[in-house]
Amino acid sequence: MPQEGAKAFNSMPPMAESEMIVELDGLDRVYDDWDELARAAGLSQMTPAWILAWWRHLAPIGAAPRVVVVRDGAKIIGLAPFYIMEGQRGRVDYRLPGIELAARLAPLALPGREWEVAEAIAGVLTEALPRPDLVALEGTPLASAWPVALREGWPGPISPILRQYSIYGCPTVALREKSFEAWFAGKSSNFRSQMRRLQRQFDAAGGSVRLSTQETLAADIDVFVRMHASRWEGKGKSNLVAFGDRLAPMLEDVGLRLLDEERFHLRLLEIDGEPISAQLFLATGSNMLYMNGGWYDQFSRFKPSMLGILGVIEHAFGRGYRKLDLGLGQQAYKLRFADGNDPVAWNVLMAPSRRLALTYARMFPTLARTHLRETTRRALPAKWVDRLRTLRSRLPH
Amino acid sequence: MLSVEMIVEVSAMREPAPEWDSLAVANAMPLMSPGWIIPWWRHLAPPGAEPRVVAVRDGSELIGLAPFYADAYSHRGRIDYRLCGSWRSRLAPLASAGREWEVAGAVARALATTTPQPDVVALEALPLSSPWLAALRQGWPGAIRPSARLYLTGQCPVVSLHEDSFDDWFAGRSAKFRSSMRRLRRRFEEVGGQWRMSTLTTLPGDIATLLRLHFARWESHGESSLAPLGQRLPAMLEEAGGMLSQQGRFRLWVAEVAGEPISADLYLGAGGEVLGFNGGWSESWKRLSPQLLATMRTIEDAFERGDRRLDLGLGDQSHKARFADGNDPVGWAILMPAGRRLPLTAMRTAPMLARHSARAAAKRLLSPGQLDRLRGARARYGHS
Numbered sequence: 001m002p003q004e005g006a007k008a009f010n011s012m013p014p015m016a017e018s019e020m021i022v023e024l025d026g027l028d029r030v031y032d033d034w035d036e037l038a039r040a041a042g043l044s045q046m047t048p049a050w051i052l053a054w055w056r057h058l059a060p061i062g063a064a065p066r067v068v069v070v071r072d073g074a075k076i077i078g079l080a081p082f083y084i085m086e087g088q089r090g091r092v093d094y095r096l097p098g099i100e101l102a103a104r105l106a107p108l109a110l111p112g113r114e115w116e117v118a119e120a121i122a123g124v125l126t127e128a129l130p131r132p133d134l135v136a137l138e139g140t141p142l143a144s145a146w147p148v149a150l151r152e153g154w155p156g157p158i159s160p161i162l163r164q165y166s167i168y169g170c171p172t173v174a175l176r177e178k179s180f181e182a183w184f185a186g187k188s189s190n191f192r193s194q195m196r197r198l199q200r201q202f203d204a205a206g207g208s209v210r211l212s213t214q215e216t217l218a219a220d221i222d223v224f225v226r227m228h229a230s231r232w233e234g235k236g237k238s239n240l241v242a243f244g245d246r247l248a249p250m251l252e253d254v255g256l257r258l259l260d261e262e263r264f265h266l267r268l269l270e271i272d273g274e275p276i277s278a279q280l281f282l283a284t285g286s287n288m289l290y291m292n293g294g295w296y297d298q299f300s301r302f303k304p305s306m307l308g309i310l311g312v313i314e315h316a317f318g319r320g321y322r323k324l325d326l327g328l329g330q331q332a333y334k335l336r337f338a339d340g341n342d343p344v345a346w347n348v349l350m351a352p353s354r355r356l357a358l359t360y361a362r363m364f365p366t367l368a369r370t371h372l373r374e375t376t377r378r379a380l381p382a383k384w385v386d387r388l389r390t391l392r393s394r395l396p397h
Numbered sequence: 398m399l400s401v402e403m404i405v406e407v408s409a410m411r412e413p414a415p416e417w418d419s420l421a422v423a424n425a426m427p428l429m430s431p432g433w434i435i436p437w438w439r440h441l442a443p444p445g446a447e448p449r450v451v452a453v454r455d456g457s458e459l460i461g462l463a464p465f466y467a468d469a470y471s472h473r474g475r476i477d478y479r480l481c482g483s484w485r486s487r488l489a490p491l492a493s494a495g496r497e498w499e500v501a502g503a504v505a506r507a508l509a510t511t512t513p514q515p516d517v518v519a520l521e522a523l524p525l526s527s528p529w530l531a532a533l534r535q536g537w538p539g540a541i542r543p544s545a546r547l548y549l550t551g552q553c554p555v556v557s558l559h560e561d562s563f564d565d566w567f568a569g570r571s572a573k574f575r576s577s578m579r580r581l582r583r584r585f586e587e588v589g590g591q592w593r594m595s596t597l598t599t600l601p602g603d604i605a606t607l608l609r610l611h612f613a614r615w616e617s618h619g620e621s622s623l624a625p626l627g628q629r630l631p632a633m634l635e636e637a638g639g640m641l642s643q644q645g646r647f648r649l650w651v652a653e654v655a656g657e658p659i660s661a662d663l664y665l666g667a668g669g670e671v672l673g674f675n676g677g678w679s680e681s682w683k684r685l686s687p688q689l690l691a692t693m694r695t696i697e698d699a700f701e702r703g704d705r706r707l708d709l710g711l712g713d714q715s716h717k718a719r720f721a722d723g724n725d726p727v728g729w730a731i732l733m734p735a736g737r738r739l740p741l742t743a744m745r746t747a748p749m750l751a752r753h754s755a756r757a758a759a760k761r762l763l764s765p766g767q768l769d770r771l772r773g774a775r776a777r778y779g780h781s
Contacts, residue, residue, distance in 0.1 A: 112555055112723020114526075142532070143497075145525040145726065152550055157762045167535055172495050340495015345531065379540035 016077060018120040020128055021067040024055055030069055033076035037108035042285035042323070045102050049257040050282070051081050054097045057250035058243055060085060066094060066128060070109075070120040078117030080107035084130065091355075091362055094125065094132040100239040102291055103139030103170065103328045103344040106146050114145055119153030126155055126351070133359040135160075135349040139328070142167060147347040158352040161360065165370045166346040171338030173313060173324040180317040191336060195310055202302050205271050209311055212266035217255045220266050221248050224278035227294025236393060240292060251280070258282070262319065267312060269295075269304050277304030281312050286322040288312065290334075305333050313337070346370075399460075399499065401507045404450035407438050413452055416459035420491040425670035425706075428482055429491055432640035432647075433665065434464055437482045440633035441626060445470040449478060449511055453492075453503045461500030463490035467513055475745050478508060478515040485622065485711045486672065487553065487727055488522045489529055497528050502536030509538050509734065516742040518543070518732040522711070525550060525728045534732055541735035544743070548753040549729040554721030556696060556707040563700040574719065578693055585685050588654050592694050595649035600638045603649050604631050607661035610677025623675065634663070641665070645702060650691055652678075660687035664695055669705035671695065688716050696720070729753075 021027060027034075031048045038047040045051075055065070063083045070078035082094040096105040109117035125132050137147050151162045177183040184192060212220040225240075225248050232238040240247055258264035265281040265288070277295030281288050290312075295304040309326070316324055325342065326334040350359045377385055404410055414431040421430035428434075438448065446466045453461035464481045471477065480488045492500035508515055520530055534545045560566040567575060595603040608623070608631060615621040623630055641647035648664040648671070662676030673695075678687035692709070699707055709717040711727065733742050760768065 110723075112557055112725060115552070115724040115726055143526055143528040148525055148547065148550065148728065149726075157758065159757070159761070164531065167531060169498065174495050176494075340493075341498040342495060343498055343528065343532075374542070375540060378542070 016070050016072050016116055016120045018068055018070045018078075018124045020124050021069060022065060024052070024065055027052060027065070027067060027081075030076060030079065034079050034081075034108070037076065037079055037110065039285040040111055041106070041108050042287035043104060043106060043108070044263075044282035044284040044287070044289045044291075045098050045105055046081070046096075046108055047258075047263075047282075047284055049254050049263075051097050053250045053253035053257075054101070056253060057246045058100070059083070059097065068107075068121045068124045070117045072113075077113050078107065078109040078120065080117075080121045082125075082135075084132075091133045091359060092130045093134045093136055094128075095136045095138065099138040100243070102289070103168065104141055104289070104325065105138060106140045106144055115149050115153070118146060118149030122150050122153040123155055131353065132351050133353065133355055134363065135351065137345075137347040137349070139168075139344045140347060142343045142345045147345075147349065150349055154349075154351070156352060160349040160351050161356070162347060162349050163363075163367055164345050164347045165367050166374075167343050168328050168345075169330045169341045169343050170328055171326040171330055171334045172340040172342045173326065173337050174339055175313070175316055175322050175324060177317075180314040183313065183317065195306070198303055198307055199310075202269070202271075202307055205302070207269060207271050207276075207302070208273075210268050210270065212255065212259070212264075212268065214256070214259055217259065217266070218248075218252055220268060220275075220278065221251045221255065223268065223275045224251070224266060224280060224294060227275070227278050227296060228292060229294070230296065231294045254282075265312065265315070267308050269302075269308060271299065276302070277308055279305065279308040279312070283316075283319070283321060286320075287325060288316050288321050288323070289325045290327045292327070303333070306336065309333070309337055398455075399503050400454045401503045402452045402454070403507055403511055404452060405448055407435075407448055410435055410438065410448060410450055410464075413459055413462065417452075417462050417491070420459065420462055420493070422668040423494065424489070424491050425668035426487065426489060426491065427646065427665035427667040427670060427672045428484060428486060428488055429464070429480075430641070430646070430667055433637050434481045436633045436636035436640065438466075439636065440629045442466065442481070443468060443471060448481075449508070450481075451490075451504045451507045453500045455496075460496050461490065461492040461504065463500075463504045465508070465518075467511075467515070469513055472517075472745060475742055476513045476516045478518045479521065480519075484522065484674075485551070486522050486674070487524055487708065489520070489524055489527050498532050498536070501529060501532030505533050505536035506538050514736070515734060516738055517746065518734070520728075520730045520732070522551075522727040523730060525726045530728075530730045530732070537732070537734060539735060543732040543734040544739070545730060545732050546746075546750060547728050547730040548750050549757075550726050551711045551728070552713040553711055553725050553727055554709045554713055554717040555723045555725050556709065556720050557722055558696065558699055558705055558707060560700075563697045566696065566700065578689070581686055581690055582693070585652070585654075585690055588685075590652060590654050590659070590685070590690075593651050593653065594698075595638065595642065595647075595651065597639065597642060599651075600642065600649070601631075601635055603651050603658075603661060604634045604638065606651060606658045607634075607649060607663060607675075607677060610658070610661055610679060611675060612677070613680070614677050648695070648698070650694055650698075652687055652690060652694075654682070659685070660691055662688075662691040662695070664707075666699075666702070666704065669703070670708060671699050671704050671706070672708045673710040675710075686716075689719065692716070692720050 034048045063085050066082045066084050068080040069076060083097055084092055084094055099105060140146055147162055151159050154160050229241045232241050255264045263283045267279045268275050269277040276299040279293035280291040282291055293305055313324060326338060350356055417431045446468050449465045449467050451463040452459060465478045466481055468477045468479060523529060530545060534542050537543050612621060638647045646666040650662045651658050652660045659682040660678035663674040665672045665674055696707060709721060733739060
């Protein structure tokens with residue numbers, strides 16, 4: 001449709017202004033606005049409490065913050081907490097922190113302003129020092145426009161190369177019923193009777209449930225870390241276990257900040273006062289996220305992970321949350337609860353520059369490997385894929 | 398267990414219409430409702446188009462619906478699957494919340510095995526914040542995923558209506574905006590201007606007014622994309638209006654001065670979303686900025702109905718930017734499934750992709766002034 005004469009009004013809104021914060025100290029002054037953006041997006045791993053704790057305890061040596069803050073007037077409308085690592089042979093990667101802990105990472109923006117914010121972020125990145133060779137958007141919600149928006153908003157005559165190379169499912173539970181009872185009544189009779197039976201067995205064994213408090217936090221996190229590590233013994237590699245002694249202080253840091261706001265939910269199942277499982281959930285906006293958990297094998301008959309999730313669903317209904325994200329991976333116990341899937345994707349943007357060919361060449365093995373894995377998964381029967389996985393895990397690392 | 402039904406007859410499309418409509422409402426997709434798509438089929442579907450509507454059920458519950466059609470005639474033998482209702486505005490398959498992935502897998506499997514086999518699955522005006530492109534690609538059966546190309550994106554300014562009332566929303570706008578709008582409204586009232594929404598009785602006349610004003614606006618600007626639809630368009634709109642207006646989802650606003658229409662604007666609603674379809678206004682009333690007044694009236698009405706967002710449609714024209722507080726872009730994408738015909742399909746698709754790449758590169762390389770001159774030259778060359 002033709003445009004109406006723009007004479008009467010100065011139509012276009014003012015351009016967003018942006019800055020890059022390169023010192024951790026500079027992030028305190030944007031803490032509250034940043035948290036608001038994370039709440040609006042419902043992204044627990046993008047809250048300042050989570051990311052600043054990551055910086056204090058888990059950030060790799062040599063990492064440096066490159067946090068882009070986008071303002072409209074005095075109001076912060078977007079924030080992208082990137083960090084840089086001068087990685088493989090001088091390639092400069094801009095990444096979002098914390099993918100080792102959980103997926104669903106993304107830049108933040110006020111709803112509806114993602115596109116505008118992406119353009120501003122891209123503008124800042126092209127002027128940044130060092131200039132990015134690659135912007136990695138790992139574990140980004142698939143139903144978000146960030147990768148395309150950053151590519152489209154990138155200034156200059158050539159747009160970056162965008163490659164999406166992995167997609168993983170994240171089972172979700174929609175909490176749209178009026179109450180926990182209504183939700184539970186809507187599940188299959190098989191599910192209901194199994195859960196009731198488990199609950200009865202747990203109660204009969206002297207089971208109890210408690211949530212971590214400021215007083216019990218440190219000890220409870222130790223239990224959580226210990227149980228998680230024991231679950232993984234002899235089963236391969238856990239990213240959380242790989243953090244070693246640094247993980248507990250990081251979680252404690254987050255807990256101290258978020259416990260009073262009821263956004264850090266560490267749920268312990270105990271029998272006769274002894275913990276048998278610990279599960280960590282985070283809450284932001286209208287969403288709860290299952291971060292991770294652990295339990296002792298000798299109590300597996302109670303299916304503590306399922307009892308824990310059932311309990312947190314009841315809690316979530318009580319607090320008015322709308323969705324429980326069960327996190328990366330489609331394990332059977334998650335699928336018992338899930339009624340949806342909200343996948344995340346791994347993307348890279350390779351910035352146009354003289355070094356683009358080199359960046360692409362260095363990225364190529366990763367792209368080829370994931371492509372091969374995907375093709376194998378598609379071409380072979382599931383049984384063969386499992387055999388291949390087993391064979392691969394037996395190979396020396 | 399999911400079950401999939403492929404609807405290949407137009408007459409059978411009415412059968413799941415109530416559940417289909419519930420999905421369109423749940424997805425807040427006004428253009429994907431059966432009340433809009435069935436009339437499109439009856440009046441505007443391209444010659445030779447064959448319905449391939451994929452309905453996905455979990456037990457007896459409809460959890461997804463992808464109203465595709467097969468088009469074997471428009472591209473020299475290339476078989477394209479497109480979503481019905483090829484408007485330049487927000488089209489996507491429908492699914493229950495959270496089940497898009499599962500539905501996409503079922504839809505992809507159904508498309509891969511249907512006849513004629515698709516060479517291209519086109520997702521046009523697809524919301525960029527939706528997972529459908531990746532989900533259909535990922536869910537496509539076979540060892541090799543289809544090749545996917547997102548070749549065009551377009552801005553869609555939106556107005557969020559999260560305030561408690563129109564007055565609160567208006568109070569939150571800039572002082573300049575408020576005084577401009579008040580002045581326009583005063584002028585409109587001074588000349589005796591009145592608003593009315595089309596009813597079933599006035600519908601045929603109002604649609605004729607809408608199209609007359611719309612095409613008059615385009616007379617000196619080239620050709621409207623609605624022009625080639627000719628007399629089929631009013632028939633389609635009348636039928637859609639008949640199906641949707643009683644639910645308050647076909648909102649044709651007419652502004653009149655002394656009984657004479659000076660503007661007409663059509664909006665469609667579903668699930669709290671209001672979508673600007675198109676409109677027109679009389680050049681002789683330009684001083685009243687009828688387009689701005691119509692948008693204001695629509696926003697006021699949307700608050701009264703409890704709507705949550707107004708989508709101003711494709712394009713970032715200045716009058717839209719006055720109201721918009723966000724942008725929810727759409728993209729044009731194609732999936733090309735692997736197969737013997739893929740090289741031929743790729744060859745046939747290459748010119749279109751190259752044209753869009755060149756246009757995007759020109760946009761990046763040239764200044765707005767240079768772009769305007771280039772557009773002007775292209776229009777002159779095109780018309781000569």
